[in-house]
Amino acid sequence: MRKIQIVRVEDLRPGMRLARTVYSADGRVLLQAGIVLKDSYIERLQALGFPAVYVGDPEAAERFRDVVSESTRRHAIAVVKESFEEVKLGSTLKLEPIAQVVNDIVDEIVSTREVVLPLTDIRKHDDYTFGHSVSVCVISALLGVALELDDLTLRELAMGAILHDVGKVKIPEKILLKPAPLSAKEWNEMRKHTLYGFQLLRGRDGLSSRAAHVAYQHHERIDGSGYPRALAGDKIHLFARIVAVADTYDAMTSDRIYRRGVTPFEALQELKELASEGRRQLDKDVVNVFLANVAFFLPSCKAKLDTRE
Numbered sequence: 001m002r003k004i005q006i007v008r009v010e011d012l013r014p015g016m017r018l019a020r021t022v023y024s025a026d027g028r029v030l031l032q033a034g035i036v037l038k039d040s041y042i043e044r045l046q047a048l049g050f051p052a053v054y055v056g057d058p059e060a061a062e063r064f065r066d067v068v069s070e071s072t073r074r075h076a077i078a079v080v081k082e083s084f085e086e087v088k089l090g091s092t093l094k095l096e097p098i099a100q101v102v103n104d105i106v107d108e109i110v111s112t113r114e115v116v117l118p119l120t121d122i123r124k125h126d127d128y129t130f131g132h133s134v135s136v137c138v139i140s141a142l143l144g145v146a147l148e149l150d151d152l153t154l155r156e157l158a159m160g161a162i163l164h165d166v167g168k169v170k171i172p173e174k175i176l177l178k179p180a181p182l183s184a185k186e187w188n189e190m191r192k193h194t195l196y197g198f199q200l201l202r203g204r205d206g207l208s209s210r211a212a213h214v215a216y217q218h219h220e221r222i223d224g225s226g227y228p229r230a231l232a233g234d235k236i237h238l239f240a241r242i243v244a245v246a247d248t249y250d251a252m253t254s255d256r257i258y259r260r261g262v263t264p265f266e267a268l269q270e271l272k273e274l275a276s277e278g279r280r281q282l283d284k285d286v287v288n289v290f291l292a293n294v295a296f297f298l299p300s301c302k303a304k305l306d307t308r309e
């Protein structure tokens with residue numbers, strides 16, 4: 001019997017025990033770790049749109065210490081959400097609060113000796129961009145540490161990573177949240193988030209131009225098949241190559257985990273494949289550093305993370 005596992009909300013049954021606390025997007029505790037689920041709690045989770053939760057022994061979950069504390073992560077998500085929503089309403093992006101949470105994240109990461117894979121963050125679909133931005137920041141900073149970037153460079157990378165998808169504020173929600181595949185026209189619009197992000201970030205005081213280029217280039221691919229400019233190989237900035245790996249990893253584990261059972265283990269296999277000579281999508285050196293430095297610590301990493309088997 002596994003000590004903790006991810007269970008989709010529709011598969012939850014009364015009597016199951018919550019292994020990790022469930023938070024709202026603004027960081028409030030909705031259900032505390034350790035609580036025994038009742039029908040009313042399950043209905044609430046369903047009504048709030050949570051896809052899944054961690055079930056099992058909360059002490060076991062506790063042992064898998066997050067590389068960044070839950071409170072820092074939650075706070076970062078709330079700050080990203082607020083800042084992005086203000087831009088959506090027409091304000092200028094406020095960089096200071098974001099730079100502050102980025103510094104907190106980097107401080108926690110550099111004070112941690114081991115580089116470990118963060119627990120999958122379970123988020124609601126409409127909060128996806130904010131949680132995803134923070135996770136990509138955390139994973140990119142981990143990669144930056146493993147690549148031995150100096151402190152200033154590491155912070156610039158983390159700043160670019162947390163802002164990589166800021167251009168999505170300019171994409172209509174009916175495209176962003178569409179539950180079906182995008183049409184060619186919608187896809188064209190979606191791709192523009194890279195350019196919009198660059199336009200929002202370039203030339204901003206106190207922000208490295210490298211961060212703006214992360215927004216611009218994170219969908220470029222090594223073989224030149226990416227967008228918006230079809231850059232290839234070294235023409236893609238190292239920061240963007242790092243963020244592309246973090247972005248791909250996080251999208252695979254969080255997007256599909258409930259639908260297709262992509263575990264962190266499987267996602268790493270897939271990264272390796274995407275960096276192979278035959279595919280040349282992701283930077284091989286960055287992926288190798290990821291594979292060599294990430295510790296598998298989730299008990300069910302080598303098995304399926306869902307309960308459908």
Ligand SMILES: [Fe+2]
Pocket residue numbers: 164165193218219
């Ligand atoms: Fe993106």
